[in-house]
Amino acid sequence: MSTLRVPEPVPSVADDCEQLRKAFKGWGTNEKLIISILGHRNAAQRKLIMQTYAETYGEDLLKALDRELTNDFERLVVLWTLDPAERDAYLANEATKRWTSSNQVLMEIACTRSPQRLLLARQAYHARYKKSLEEDVAHHTTGDFRKLLVPLVSSYRYDGDEVNMTLAKAEAKILHEKISEKAYSHEDLIRILATRSKAQVNATLNHYKNEFGNDINKDLKTDPKDEFLAILRATVKCLTRPEKYFEKVLRLAINRQGTDEGALTRVVATRAEVNMKFISEEYQRRNSVPLDRAIVKDTTGDYEKMLLALIGHAEA
Amino acid sequence: MRILIRSCSVIVSMFFRFAGHGVDERTLITVLGKSHPEKRKSFRKATPHFFKEDERSFERWDDHRIKLLKQEFMRFKNAVVLWAMHPWERDARLMKESLTEGPDSYNVLIEVACTRSSEELLGARRAYHSLFDHSIEEEVASHVHDPERKLLVALVSAYRYEGSNLKEDIAKSEAKILLNAIKSSEKKTQDEEVIRILATRSKPHLKAVYKDYQEISGSTLDEDLKCDLRLQETVQCLCTPERYFSQVLDLALRTDSDKSTKKALTRVIVTRADVDVKEIDEEFNKLYGVPLSKKIEDTANGNYKDFLLTLIAKGD
Numbered sequence: 001m002s003t004l005r006v007p008e009p010v011p012s013v014a015d016d017c018e019q020l021r022k023a024f025k026g027w028g029t030n031e032k033l034i035i036s037i038l039g040h041r042n043a044a045q046r047k048l049i050m051q052t053y054a055e056t057y058g059e060d061l062l063k064a065l066d067r068e069l070t071n072d073f074e075r076l077v078v079l080w081t082l083d084p085a086e087r088d089a090y091l092a093n094e095a096t097k098r099w100t101s102s103n104q105v106l107m108e109i110a111c112t113r114s115p116q117r118l119l120l121a122r123q124a125y126h127a128r129y130k131k132s133l134e135e136d137v138a139h140h141t142t143g144d145f146r147k148l149l150v151p152l153v154s155s156y157r158y159d160g161d162e163v164n165m166t167l168a169k170a171e172a173k174i175l176h177e178k179i180s181e182k183a184y185s186h187e188d189l190i191r192i193l194a195t196r197s198k199a200q201v202n203a204t205l206n207h208y209k210n211e212f213g214n215d216i217n218k219d220l221k222t223d224p225k226d227e228f229l230a231i232l233r234a235t236v237k238c239l240t241r242p243e244k245y246f247e248k249v250l251r252l253a254i255n256r257q258g259t260d261e262g263a264l265t266r267v268v269a270t271r272a273e274v275n276m277k278f279i280s281e282e283y284q285r286r287n288s289v290p291l292d293r294a295i296v297k298d299t300t301g302d303y304e305k306m307l308l309a310l311i312g313h314a315e316a
Numbered sequence: 317m318r319i320l321i322r323s324c325s326v327i328v329s330m331f332f333r334f335a336g337h338g339v340d341e342r343t344l345i346t347v348l349g350k351s352h353p354e355k356r357k358s359f360r361k362a363t364p365h366f367f368k369e370d371e372r373s374f375e376r377w378d379d380h381r382i383k384l385l386k387q388e389f390m391r392f393k394n395a396v397v398l399w400a401m402h403p404w405e406r407d408a409r410l411m412k413e414s415l416t417e418g419p420d421s422y423n424v425l426i427e428v429a430c431t432r433s434s435e436e437l438l439g440a441r442r443a444y445h446s447l448f449d450h451s452i453e454e455e456v457a458s459h460v461h462d463p464e465r466k467l468l469v470a471l472v473s474a475y476r477y478e479g480s481n482l483k484e485d486i487a488k489s490e491a492k493i494l495l496n497a498i499k500s501s502e503k504k505t506q507d508e509e510v511i512r513i514l515a516t517r518s519k520p521h522l523k524a525v526y527k528d529y530q531e532i533s534g535s536t537l538d539e540d541l542k543c544d545l546r547l548q549e550t551v552q553c554l555c556t557p558e559r560y561f562s563q564v565l566d567l568a569l570r571t572d573s574d575k576s577t578k579k580a581l582t583r584v585i586v587t588r589a590d591v592d593v594k595e596i597d598e599e600f601n602k603l604y605g606v607p608l609s610k611k612i613e614d615t616a617n618g619n620y621k622d623f624l625l626t627l628i629a630k631g632d
Contacts, residue, residue, distance in 0.1 A: 119438070122475050130481040134474065135516035146508070150516070151453075154473035156441050158451045187465065195454035195469070 001277035003312030006040050016041070017053045020061070029068040031302040038081055039309030042273060046081055072261045073303040079269040080310065088113065088121035089128055091266065092153070096140040103145050103231055105266070106137060110152035111238035112245070115159050122153075144185040144228045151194035152235070158197040168203040169211075171196070175204070176212050179219050184229060193235055201239050246271060247282040250291070254298045264299075264307070272310040280311060337569070337581060338391045338620025387575065392620040395582045399589075399627070406587065407432065407440035408447050411472070415459050421576060422464060423549050424583070425456070429471040430553035431560075434478050441472075463506050464546050470515035471550065477518040487521055491528035498540050514550055526555040558592060558599040565596070566604055569615050581616075581624070589627040597628065 011019075016037050023030040023037075041049065053061040065078050079087055088109050095105040110118060125133040134154045141149050171192050178186040193201065208216050217233045237245040246267050253260035253267070271279055283291040292313040295304060351359070360367040360375040367375040398406055407428050414424035429437060444452045453473045460468050490513050497507045513525065529537045537555070541548040552560035561584050567573055568581040588596060600608040609628050616624060 119475075126475075126477045126479070130477060130479050132475055132477045132516060132518065135477070135512075135518070138512040138516045146512075150512075151469065151473065154470070154475070155453060156438070156451055156473070158445045158449060158454070160445070160449060162449050187462075191454075191457040191469070195451060195457045197451070197454070 001275060002042075002273045003276040003280060004040065004042055004272055004310065005312050005314075006042055006045070010041070010045065011037075013045075013048045013052045014056075016045075016049050017056055020049070020053065020064075021057060024064055024068050031069070031073065032305070034065075034069075034077065035302065035306050035309050038077060039306055043084055047083055050081070071303070072265065072299075073301065073306060075261075076265045076269060076303060076306050079265060080272070080306075083124070084117065084270075084273070085120035085124040086128065087270065088117070089124040089133070091270070092121065092125065092133055093129055093136065096136045098140075101140065103141065103149060103227075104234060106141075106149050107152060107231055107235055108238060108245075110149070110155065111235055112242045115155070115157045118153075119156060145231070147185055147187075148190055148194070148228075148231065148235070151190060155194055157195070158200075160197065161199050162197075163199050163203040165203065165207075168200065168207045171204045172208040172211055175208060175216065176219075179216070182222070184220070184232060193232075193239065198239055205236065205240060243275060243278040243282045246275075246279045247286055250279070250283055251287060254294050259298050261299075261303070264295075268307055268310050276311055337388070337578060337615055338617040339385075339388045340617040341619055388617075391582060392618070392623060394579075395586055395620060395623050398582060398586045399623075402443070403436060403587075403590075404439035404443035405447065407436070408443035408452070410583065410587075411440065411444065411452055412448060412455075415455055417576070419460075419464070422460070422468065422546065425468055426471060426546065426549045427553055427560075427564075429468075429474065430550055431557050434474075434476050437472075438475060466506055467511050467515070467546055467550065470511050474515055476516070479518070480520050482518065482521045482524055484524065487524035488528050490517070491525045491532060494525070494529060494537065495533050510547065514547070514554065519554055522554050526551070558595045559603070561588060561592075561596045562600040562603050562608075565600060565608060565611075569611055571615075581612075585624050585627050589630055593628050593630075 019033055019037055023033040038046065038049075050061045053059070053064075062078055062081060065074065065081065069077055079090070082090065091105055092109050094100045095102040095109075109121065113121065122133050125131070125136075129136070134150055137153050138146060138150050174188050175192060178184070178189045183189070192204065196204070205216055212219075217236055220229050220233050220236070223229060234245060237248075249263050249267055253263035267279070268276070280291045283294070287294065291311060292308055295307050295311070299307060348356075357375070366378055366381050368378055370376045401409070410424055411428050414421040414428075428440065432440065441452050444450070448455070453469055456472055457465065457469045493509050494513065497510045514522070517525070526537050533540060538548050538551045541551060549560070552563075564580045565584055568578050568584070570577075584596075585593065597608040600606075600611070604611070609625055612621060612624050612628070
């Protein structure tokens with residue numbers, strides 16, 4: 001569920017654009033105003049604002065934001081304002097580049113988005129980068145990671161609830177076999193995780209636990225330092241319990257020495273309108289402290305305020 | 317009696333053109349329809365390869381011949397049903413059939429995955445969800461075995477960039493990669509780089525790679541892939557589709573081809589009628605010295621023939 005708070009009634013698009021324009025004028029920028037508007041509009045509204053702003057002032061709103069804002073706050077606002085499909089395309093492209101490469105982000109986008117959303121991201125990728133997502137991922141990854149990531153980003157999973165229990169039993173057996181043989185990048189293992197519908201994967205993993213006693217992720221933890229195993233475990237989590245996956249990302253981002261703003265920004269910007277509420281609840285359950293308090297403790301300034309706005313923190 | 321024998325041979329040649337394609341309904345109606353019982357009896361007696369003398373004193377149809385005859389009657393119906401279908405459903409059903417029929421029909425999978433535009437293939441994948449409650453990639457991954465599995469899964473999952481933007485230097489280096497893979501590796505269908513290039517790059521890019529390959533190798537890419545049928549088909553479908561279709565049609569129009577080869581006539585004409593059947597006609601003429609339409613005129617029969625010719629002429 002979304003944590004975004006949109007005022008009712010929502011101001012007209014023209015008003016929003018005018019206010020934003022005011023926020024950019026003169027020396028310095030009125031960040032509070034920007035947060036109060038963009039931090040409280042959903043994707044459809046933000047799209048209209050971007051269109052109208054461009055028509056009225058002849059400038060791309062994102063360019064204006066890039067010019068006026070800086071650092072973590074800027075990245076959060078820009079990522080947030082983007083259309084979700086373009087945002088995913090942007091993050092995925094970044095994750096294939098050398099200095100910002102991240103197998104985790106690619107897997108995260110491929111596995112936590114609905115099949116339809118992943119498709120839209122791939123279309124946005126064509127439009128923006130004049131290449132396909134899979135060709136970039138294939139070109140910039142190697143070995144086992146490529147074997148896993150290319151099918152993940154190319155998948156267009158069936159999105160129904162129908163589950164075949166016989167198949168679940170058979171595939172749980174295959175998974176167990178391959179894991180026992182330490183054949184973690186075996187084709188069958190990857191094919192099951194990368195092509196089956198989420199409902200089917202869930203059924204298979206439930207059966208795995210019933211039949212073999214352990215959660216599959218426990219059996220995949222044989223070498224805590226192995227990065228491929230880590231991404232396999234994360235894949236499983238993203239497919240079956242995304243709120244738990246995101247809670248962990250947030251926990252690690254906040255708890256580490258300093259803060260991993262990149263991860264924090266990414267999770268909040270990409271999930272605020274999707275299932276941030278569940279992630280928030282999961283965070284509180286796991287850390288015994290509400291997410292907003294943890295954010296207040298760990299971040300400052302406009303960056304902090306924007307994060308709080310997006311997770312639905314009511315202003316005092 | 318002479319008239320009788322002449323009519324028999326007319327019927328035999330017109331009706332039982334198992335060597336041909338389709339059935340000449342007009343002649344059947346005029347010759348067979350009007351015949352008397354004694355005429356038909358003499359006809360049955362005079363055609364021992366269609367009717368056998370049964371021990372209980374009657375001439376019975378050979379079962380195998382009935383089956384073949386049924387196929388010939390069905391060609392028109394199959395063409396009409398396929399033609400009326402939404403292209404997405406058409407492609408989804410063709411792919412499903414190919415999977416069910418097994419390895420000898422996998423060329424159809426390759427054909428659909430590689431000759432359709434990105435949006436058409438996507439549509440086929442959607443239709444597949446609706447029709448079969450699974451994604452095409454999960455079915456291909458679980459039903460196809462090595463060495464073809466990797467290639468086919470990758471091909472059906474592709475969502476290629478469709479613009480003309482391409483990087484010449486990358487095309488050149490990928491042509492080299494292919495040349496090396498072909499020279500050295502035995503199991504080319506499993507070679508990671510070969511699959512990556514063929515399954516993820518855009519078609520304009522691949523056409524450039526094809527050209528570059530010819531320059532550095534002296535022969536064309538598909539010639540050099542002669543011993544790996546699937547890869548050869550893949551390259552032909554991606555880089556020289558009109559030529560590929562012409563070759564398929566030529567085989568389909570031969571009298572001694574088997575059932576599934578002949579089915580290609582309906583499949584190719586129906587699926588390309590709205591796309592590039594004119595170009596295929598020209599290429600066919602170039603390769604075989606006779607226009608496709610003339611070849612069909614000479615080889616096919618009845619309503620089936622008329623239907624095919626109408627589809628080809630549509631573009632005029």
